[in-house]
Amino acid sequence: MKGIKQLAEQLNISIGTVSRALNGRPDVNEETRKRVLEAAAEFGYVPNQSGRSLRQGTTNAIGFMIESGGGIAGNSDNFFFGVFDGVQNVLSRHHLDLVVLPCSTDEDPAAYLQRMVTRRTVDAMIISATHRRDERIELLNKAQIPFIALGRSGTQGPHPWLDLDFEGVANRCIDRLVAKGHRRIAVGAPSNDINLSFVYLDGYMAALKRHGIAFDPKLVLRVASSEQGGYQLAHDLLAMEERPTAVVLVYELLALGLYRGLNEAGLVPGRDMAIIGFRESLVAKFLSPSLTCFRISLRDLGIALGESLLAAMPPYADIYPQGIVHRVWPMELVPGESDAMVIGD
Amino acid sequence: MKGIKQLAEQLNISIGTVSRALNGRPDVNEETRKRVLEAAAEFGYVPNQSGRSLRQGTTNAIGFMIESGGGIAGNSDNFFFGVFDGVQNVLSRHHLDLVVLPCSTDEDPAAYLQRMVTRRTVDAMIISATHRRDERIELLNKAQIPFIALGRSGTQGPHPWLDLDFEGVANRCIDRLVAKGHRRIAVGAPSNDINLSFVYLDGYMAALKRHGIAFDPKLVLRVASSEQGGYQLAHDLLAMEERPTAVVLVYELLALGLYRGLNEAGLVPGRDMAIIGFRESLVAKFLSPSLTCFRISLRDLGIALGESLLAAMPPYADIYPQGIVHRVWPMELVPGESDAMVIGD
DNA sequence: GCGAGTTCCGTAAACGTTTACGACGCTATA
DNA sequence: TATAGCGTCGTAAACGTTTACGGAACTCGC
Numbered sequence: 001m002k003g004i005k006q007l008a009e010q011l012n013i014s015i016g017t018v019s020r021a022l023n024g025r026p027d028v029n030e031e032t033r034k035r036v037l038e039a040a041a042e043f044g045y046v047p048n049q050s051g052r053s054l055r056q057g058t059t060n061a062i063g064f065m066i067e068s069g070g071g072i073a074g075n076s077d078n079f080f081f082g083v084f085d086g087v088q089n090v091l092s093r094h095h096l097d098l099v100v101l102p103c104s105t106d107e108d109p110a111a112y113l114q115r116m117v118t119r120r121t122v123d124a125m126i127i128s129a130t131h132r133r134d135e136r137i138e139l140l141n142k143a144q145i146p147f148i149a150l151g152r153s154g155t156q157g158p159h160p161w162l163d164l165d166f167e168g169v170a171n172r173c174i175d176r177l178v179a180k181g182h183r184r185i186a187v188g189a190p191s192n193d194i195n196l197s198f199v200y201l202d203g204y205m206a207a208l209k210r211h212g213i214a215f216d217p218k219l220v221l222r223v224a225s226s227e228q229g230g231y232q233l234a235h236d237l238l239a240m241e242e243r244p245t246a247v248v249l250v251y252e253l254l255a256l257g258l259y260r261g262l263n264e265a266g267l268v269p270g271r272d273m274a275i276i277g278f279r280e281s282l283v284a285k286f287l288s289p290s291l292t293c294f295r296i297s298l299r300d301l302g303i304a305l306g307e308s309l310l311a312a313m314p315p316y317a318d319i320y321p322q323g324i325v326h327r328v329w330p331m332e333l334v335p336g337e338s339d340a341m342v343i344g345d
Numbered sequence: 346m347k348g349i350k351q352l353a354e355q356l357n358i359s360i361g362t363v364s365r366a367l368n369g370r371p372d373v374n375e376e377t378r379k380r381v382l383e384a385a386a387e388f389g390y391v392p393n394q395s396g397r398s399l400r401q402g403t404t405n406a407i408g409f410m411i412e413s414g415g416g417i418a419g420n421s422d423n424f425f426f427g428v429f430d431g432v433q434n435v436l437s438r439h440h441l442d443l444v445v446l447p448c449s450t451d452e453d454p455a456a457y458l459q460r461m462v463t464r465r466t467v468d469a470m471i472i473s474a475t476h477r478r479d480e481r482i483e484l485l486n487k488a489q490i491p492f493i494a495l496g497r498s499g500t501q502g503p504h505p506w507l508d509l510d511f512e513g514v515a516n517r518c519i520d521r522l523v524a525k526g527h528r529r530i531a532v533g534a535p536s537n538d539i540n541l542s543f544v545y546l547d548g549y550m551a552a553l554k555r556h557g558i559a560f561d562p563k564l565v566l567r568v569a570s571s572e573q574g575g576y577q578l579a580h581d582l583l584a585m586e587e588r589p590t591a592v593v594l595v596y597e598l599l600a601l602g603l604y605r606g607l608n609e610a611g612l613v614p615g616r617d618m619a620i621i622g623f624r625e626s627l628v629a630k631f632l633s634p635s636l637t638c639f640r641i642s643l644r645d646l647g648i649a650l651g652e653s654l655l656a657a658m659p660p661y662a663d664i665y666p667q668g669i670v671h672r673v674w675p676m677e678l679v680p681g682e683s684d685a686m687v688i689g690d
Numbered sequence: 691g692c693g694a695g696t697t698c699c700g701t702a703a704a705c706g707t708t709t710a711c712g713a714c715g716c717t718a719t720a
Numbered sequence: 721t722a723t724a725g726c727g728t729c730g731t732a733a734a735c736g737t738t739t740a741c742g743g744a745a746c747t748c749g750c
Contacts, residue, residue, distance in 0.1 A: 002463075003735095003736060003737085004736065004737065004738095005736075005737095013699085013700095014699065014700045014701075015700090015701095015736095015737090016699075016700060016701075016702090016738080016739075017698085017699055017700075019737070019738060019739080020699085020738085020739085023738080025739090027697070027698060027699080028697095028698070028699080029697080029698060029699085032698085032699090044463070046460065046463040046464050047464070047736080047737070048399075048464070048465050048735090048736050048737070049395075049464045049465055049466045049736095049737095050394075050395045050396075050398035050399040050404070050465060050466075050735080050736075050737085051395075051399050051705090051735070051736030051737035051738085052736075052737050052738075053395035053705090053737090054393075054395040054396050054399050054704090054705045054706065054707085054735090054736080054737070054738095055704070055705050055736080055737045055738045055739085056705085056737080056738065057705075059395070061466070066426075068426050068427075068429040068430040068433060081411070081413050081447070082413075084413040084447040084449075085413040085447070085449050085450055088413060088447060088449040088451075089449055089451055092449065092451070092452070097446075097461075098446075098447060099444045099445070099446060100444065100445035100446070100447060101442075101443075101444060101445070102426070102429040102430070102433060102443060102445060104429075104430050104433040104434055104437065105430055106433075106434060106437070107437070115391065116442075118347075118389070118391040119391050119392070119393070119394045120393050120394055120395060121394045121395075121406070227627060227630065227631065253627065256627070256628075256631045259631070260631060263633070282572060282598065282601070282628070283601075283627065283628045283631070285572065286572065286601045286602075286604075286605060286628065288608070348705095348706060348707085349706070349707065350706075350707095358729085358730095359729065359730045359731075360706095360707090360730090360731095361708080361709075361729075361730060361731075361732090362728085362729055362730075364707070364708060364709080365708085365709085365729090368708080370709090371727095372727070372728065372729080373727095373728070373729080374727080374728060374729085377728085377729090392706080392707070393705085393706050393707070394706095394707095395705080395706075395707085396705070396706030396707035396708085396735090397706075397707050397708075398707090398735090399705090399706080399707070399708095399734090399735045399736060399737085400706080400707045400708045400709085400734070400735050401707080401708065401735085402735070
């Protein structure tokens with residue numbers, strides 16, 4: 001319909017010159033360039049992406065794979081929506097577009113990613129919710145596709161990643177609780193193999209050691225990463241013979257169920273048991289007593305993610321000279337009343 | 346690298362035959378087809394999407410535009426994630442893929458959509474969060490791109506849409522409240538021009554009329570579509586000279602702020618003021634007293650959305666013969682305690 | 691006034707597919 | 721045996737771009 005050919009013959013100019021004019025090549029008269037640009041605007045001409053991709057071997061699209069069903073972690077609230085916003089802000093500076101690729105619950109994530117990648121429909125990839133051992137990382141490394149992972153992983157490689165500072169979060173949680181006299185501090189963590197649990201637990205154990213507190217494996221409670229998991233956690237905690245005085249959470253929705261479970265047992269968070277939550281979510285703001293948790297600027301995280309990815313893509317590496325990024329993103333403590341209690345008075 | 350050409354010469358077969366074999370054409374010997382398929386699998390061959398699109402004029406991708414910044418509505422919890430899952434379930438039956446296109450907060454939605462569409466990177470579009478007057482619909486109609494809207498709109502046209510039954514919801518809310526003796530029923534609705542507010546209010550007014558209750562415009566309170574909006578709503582309600590005995594909500598997060606505001610004023614929902622919420626969200630399950638609200642099966646909604654879109658796409662219209670779908674999707678009442686009070690005893 | 695350099699533009703190939711068309715060999719029928 | 725039909729396959733064009741290459745016109749310095 002509205003191809004470069006029609007545009008060219010309307011202008012009585014060869015198709016090659018039109019292309020050069022539109023793409024800002026130097027070897028075209030400035031006046032004809034102006035003519036072309038004006039005609040293109042009026043014509044409503046937008047290059048056919050398939051033709052362009054085929055020729056250049058590049059699609060100007062960056063894929064962001066997510067698990068649509070509400071998969072392993074993170075995708076509650078508008079976590080991802082905020083991140084998308086930041087990523088696209090970066091990409092749009094370079095006429096790149098973000099396409100989000102939701103892997104359905106019916107399909108194997110690695111197979112899905114494989115398909116998306118070998119089809120050459122994106123130039124680079126962002127993956128998230130990394131697992132302890134993540135097949136997707138091996139796959140992307142092998143396929144030589146530029147990518148960045150939102151989240152560390154046990155499966156190493158030279159690939160860039162950006163992750164939240166779960167180790168730091170764990171450390172601050174323990175410091176804060178120990179300062180208030182707590183010695184038996186439980187941790188409620190997702191039972192799946194998402195990597196952030198491992199990172200968090202590393203920080204947890206390091207902090208205990210620093211304070212000279214022996215690590216008790218029984219204090220690590222594995223639950224489903226959902227509100228129900230939090231409810232289960234309440235039950236598990238209350239069933240322990242030596243009940244912990246505090247609990248830290250490794251998934252944002254756990255606080256909901258935990259509050260519910262404690263309330264049902266007639267206990268109130270922050271008085272009968274200290275709680276420090278995870279990421280501040282829409283719900284966290286609402287809980288009563290208010291939940292101590294950690295805040296992230298999602299948009300800024302997305303911007304950093306986008307820039308770090310571009311730094312790993314050859315055409316943009318000189319614009320973003322940070323090299324292969326392995327960065328830990330800070331989280332800001334939001335003090336609440338859920339860990340107000342002091343032990344030992 | 347791994348094109349059909351390499352595959353062909355490895356098999357000593359012409360490139361045309363390989364293509365026909367892979368695409369299931371009838372005019373190829375079954376034995377050679379088997380050879381080709383096996384070699385392709387071993388070879389790891391996946392067709393280059395750009396080449397294929399260019400030739401066929403079709404991309405095998407369906408776009409789903411969202412507003413990434415946490416835009417106008419719906420995208421709290423994993424509303425969209427659930428819908429994506431259902432849509433992709435349908436699409437995968439036909440080797441189509443869903444690509445989610447997040448419009449950043451920095452860009453004009455209509456311009457973004459225009460760009461995505463004229464670039465021919467998707468075969469069809471799904472748009473959501475439709476406004477009263479929605480430029481995107483005019484644009485898509487003009488561009489002759491198959492699309493479906495998740496949400497009705499004032500800007501009409503022959504395009505298919507699927508919407509939630511907000512009119513029915515409003516009716517059931519009023520019926521339920523009137524049956525318990527309420528006569529002054531306020532409604533808290535988003536102040537922006539998202540279309541669902543208008544639909545809801547139509548139902549609200551129709552129901553009042555049905556019960557012989559005069560409509561009082563002062564009872565329609567416009568607030569921001571956020572938790573803060575709900576908090577504001579509490580203030581507005583309590584500031585009214587003739588305080589309503591009940592309030593119905595047109596956005597899921599409003600309940601959160603409303604509870605908070607009432608609690609701060611020493612009032613308890615369901616005793617001092619009846620509340621019926623909107624969509625059941627993760628938070629709704631947690632509120633206390635429990636919130637009366639409405640449940641949707643997000644995945645089923647997504648499936649219906651996908652099927653209705655395919656019905657509007659020429660190649661699939663005979664498989665999904667429902668024609669141009671204008672369908673209203675039911676929402677299931679989830680009774681809670683937030684509207685338990687009875688007036689007039 | 692002539693060669694060298696520069697500026698600008700047209701030509702055509704190439705990207706990886708799909709598919710219309712025709713060719714070939716074989717079988718069945720008259 | 722000739723012919724029509726069928727099954728199978730190769731050839732080549734086409735999709736819409738970008739870009740290497742070469743050529744024409746013009747400028748400049750001698």
